[in-house]
Amino acid sequence: MSGPSFNSQSVDDGFLRSAGGQLAKFAVYALTGFALLIYLLSVLAGEASSIASGNAIDFQANAITIALREEPPQLDANRATDASSNVVLAHVMEGLLGYDIDAQLVPGVAERHEIREEGATFWLREDALWSDGVQVTARDFVFSWKRVVDPETASQYAFILYPIKNAEAINRGELPVSALGVRARSERILEVDFERPTPYFDKLVAYLTYFPVREDFFKSTNGRYGADADMLLYNGAYVLTDWVHGSTMTWVKNSQYWNRENKGFLDEIRIGYITQDINAKLNLFKDGQIVDTHLLSPMLPTAMEQRWQIDRSMDGAVFFLEFNHRDDRITQNKNFRRALQLAQDPNELVYKVLKEPSYLPGVSLFPAWLSGVSESFQKEYPPVQHQVNVEKAREHLELARQELGLESFPPLMMLAGDTPIGLLSAEYYQQLFRKHLGLEFRIDVQIFKQRLEKMRQGDFDIVLSGWGPDYNDVLTFGDLFSSWNLQNRGRYSNQEMDALIRTAQSELDVHKRMDAFGEIQRLLYEDVVILPMYERGFSFVVDPRLKGFRRRSVGPEVDYNYAYVEELSDLTIDLQ
C-alpha cells in the first residue's frame, strides 16, 4: 500500500476526469428528477391543504394575517379551558356583556341588566342575531348554562357558574338540571336566582363559559358541536368560515352582528400560521407576513436594531412560591416561612435574574392592573412594604428549628415547571436560601401536567406556581386560599381567611367588599401563605399600520375586535 507505483498517477488522472464527468451527469439527472418530483408533489399537495398566503396587511381586501399559538382543541365555549380557544371565541361569540377597547365592561347581547341581592335580570336586545339570522333569545342562555352544570357535560369550568342557585348541587349530581336558578321570562328577558349574593355577576357573564348556545343547532351537530367551522353558530363580530386543523383559519366579518358599526372593522382576519415557536413568529413578523408578535428579552436587541416600536402589556398572571401547609411538612411552621420571606427579594429576582423588562416584581397576590373601588386596587390598598432582613430571617429560622424539634433541617423539595423562566427562578431561590439560611432545596423539574399532578397530591414543600384571571374582579385571585378552594394545593386553612373571603364574595357594599380584599392581602403577607415572585408581562411589536389592536390581561390574550388598518401617512408632505 505504501508508495505509488511508477505510472499510476497518469492513469488515475484519466480515470478521475472521466468519473468526474460521469458524476456531473448524474448530478444533472438528479436535479432534473428533483424538479420533476417537486412538480408532482405540488400537484398532490395543492388539493390536500389550503395555502397560507398573503402578507401581513392586505389593504385591498381590508384583511390582516396573524399567527395563533396553538390549535384550539375545540370551540365549544361551554367546555373550553385554554388560551387559544379563548382568543378565537372572543372574536366569533358574544356574551350578555362584553369588553370595549379599554377593557371596560359594556352591554353585549343584553342591552341592560340589573343585579340584586337575590338575583339578576338581563334584558336582551332585539337586534342580536345568530349568524344564520335567527334572534339570540334568553332560551339560548338557559340551554347553555344548564348544559354547563350538567354533570354529563363534565365541563371543567362549571365552577364559574356556582353563584347561580343550585348550580353546585346539580354539578355534583345531587339535583336535576331543571333545578338551575335561571329561566327565560320571555324571549328577551333572562332571570337568574343566586345561591348567595353575587355583586360581581356582571363580570362573570362576560366570560366564555356563559356564552349562549342554541338548542336546535346544538342537537343538529350530533355531538360534534365546535369541532369544525360549520359545527358552530356565531353571534360575535366575526364568523369562522374556514378551519384547516393545525394549519389555518379564516374569520370573516359577521354581516348579522348588531354592533358592526363599532366592532369588527376588518373584513377578514386570516390565521396563516399556528406555531408555538416564538422565533419563527419573529421571523414571520420581520418578513412582513404577520401583523404582531410578542418578544422575549433575548429578542429585544433585534427589535431595537429594526427600530420597531416596542410595547408592553401585563398578561394578567401572577407568579408566586406556594408553601405546602399540610401538617407533616416543615413548611407548615410559620417561623420557617417567615425566615424565607425575610431572606428573599422579588426586585432582585426580576431586575437582576430574570431581566424581562415587561415583568413587575411581585408585591401581592393581587396584581397592579386590578381595579378597586374607583382606581387601581394596589393604590387604594397598598401592599405591605417588604424589607429584606437576613439577620431577622436567621432568628426566625432558629425559632422554627426549636419549635419543630430538629437538629438541623433536612433537604426540602422545590417543585418547578420546565420553562426557562421557571428553572431560572428555582435556581435563584435555591442558591439564595442556601447562602443566607444554609437551607438545602432540591429542585424537582416537571413538565406541565406532571407538575400539576404533584401539586394536587401535595408532593412538594414549595412549588413555583402562578394564577391567571378568569374575570375582571379581585375575587378571581381573592378566593384562591379559602379552605374549600380546590386550587389551594398547599391546603392552607385559616378561619379568619375563610370569613374574609365569604365577605368578599357576597358583600354588596363595594367599599366593605374591597376592605375585605385589603385584609386578605394583609393576611397573605403576615401569615406568609405565599411569596409573590412577579407579575408576568409581554413585550410585543405591532405593524405600525394596524391600529386599535390590544393585548389583554383578562379574556383573550390578543384582541383584534377593534383593530383596523391605515396606510402610513407620507411624512414628506408637499408644503406648497
Add this chain to the structure above:
Amino acid sequence: MLLYILKRVFQGFITVWFIATATFFAMHNVPGDPLTNDRAMTETTRANLEAKYGLDEPVSTQYLIFLRNLARGDFGISFVQENREVNDIIREHFPVSAILGVLSVVFAATGGVLFGALTALYRNRLPDYLIMFLVILGISVPSFVVAALSQLSLVSLNTLLGFTVLPVAGWGTVMHMLMPALVLGLSTMAYLTRLMRSSMLEVTSSDYVRTAKSKGVPPTRIFTRHQLRNAILPVVTVLGPAIAAITTGGFVVELVFAIPGLGRYFVEAVQQLDYTVIMGTTVFYGAFLVFMVILVDVVYGFVDPRVSLDA
C-alpha cells in the same frame, strides 16, 4: 421468498405489539393523566370525565380494551382535540409529514451519493476536505439550530431582494416545502455522504475493481458498474430506517416552519398526556418503521446478488 416475507411480517407484528404494550404501561405510570388541568376539577366532574373515557377501569382492563380496539384499527378519540378521532388526526396530518419526509429523503439520498462519490474520487484533495468539513457540521449541529438559522437567512434574503423568494413558514405550496425539506434532510445527507465515501473507498481498493482496470475496462464503466453499484448497497440499507426516522422526526422542523404535520401532534400528545393520541401515533410510527425495515430487506434481495431471500 414468500415464506421469508411472511415470517418477517409476523415478526413485525410481534415488534409492534411489544412497542404498544411498553408504551401503554409507561404512559400510565407517569404522574398525572390527560384530564389534569390547571383549573382544579370537582370530584364529580372528574368522575364523569373518567367514566366517559373509560379511565375508571383498572389499567389491566383498559389495556385489554385497547388491544381489542387496536385489532379493529380503532384508536379512539383524542382527549385534547375532543371531537377528533385519532385515526382522523393521523389521516389528515401524516400525508403532510410524508410529503416532507419523501422530499427530504430524495434530497438526502441524491446529495449523499453524489457528494460521497465525489469525496472518494478526490480523496485528500480540496473538494474532499471541504465537503467533509460541511458533513461534520451537518451531523453535529442540531436541527433546531439549522432550522432557525435557515429561516433567519430566508428573512434576510427576502428583505434584501424586496420580494418573497421562499416563504418563511407555513404550508401549502411547493415553495413552502423546499426549505423545511432541505433542513430536515441535511443531517441524513451528511451521514449518507460519509457512509458513501467510506464504502466507495473500500470498493475502489477491492480485487474486482483492480481486475477490471487491468482488463482494460473503460473507466466510465468501472465507475458506474463496479464502483457505484457496489458502494451504494450500504446506503440502500440505511435508507429505509432513514425514511422512517425523517418522517417521524420532523417535530422541530414542523414547529419552526409552522407545518401541520403529524410529528407535532406526536410530541404535543406526550406533553399533554393525551393517551389515545400517544398510543395511536406510537403504534402507527412503530408499524411504519417496521414496514420500512422489511421493505429494505426485500429490496436488498434485488439489489445485491449475493443475498437470497429463499434461505
